[in-house]
């Protein structure tokens with residue numbers, strides 16, 4: 001009698017959110033991606049990053065499109081660092097105004113950290129699927145100077161309510177057809 005040993009490696013679980021990053025001039029630095037990934041990991045969210053190269057297998061409808069734009073027209077959502085379309089059904093997407101992020105920092109490392117937090121803020125809007133901001137933390141409508149200092153030291157984090165809403169959001173599918181089509185909403 002033969003004993004057959006089947007040894008399986010761990011099966012890689014699908015990420016909670018797959019983002020497809022495209023560039024209209026802006027760049028997702030490795031530092032920004034790492035910081036965003038670790039913030040989400042701490043919140044129990046796994047992220048898979050794809051792009052900016054075209055995907056040979058195509059882009060799936062449930063991927064979240066993120067465009068990193070430069071040369072943002074001054075009259076486009078003045079003061080906003082990004083815009084998300086959390087109710088846009090199968091075409092959920094985010095546009096980040098990387099030139100405005102750069103204008104708010106003094107150093108490249110700060111630029112990467114601020115970009116990471118802007119990405120996490122906007123992706124969280126899509127995960128939560130509701131139009132809402134928090135009084136504290138990453139999901140504040142507008143970060144104060146103190147918040148920004150905490151971003152540059154990577155101390156800013158989610159409020160407890162946001163962590164609950166992220167868990168609830170993940171329990172729903174991100175591909176659910178939109179219930180309402182809202183217009184663009186600034187950062």
Ligand SMILES: [Zn+2]
Nearest residue numbers: 125141186187
């Ligand atoms: Zn927001």
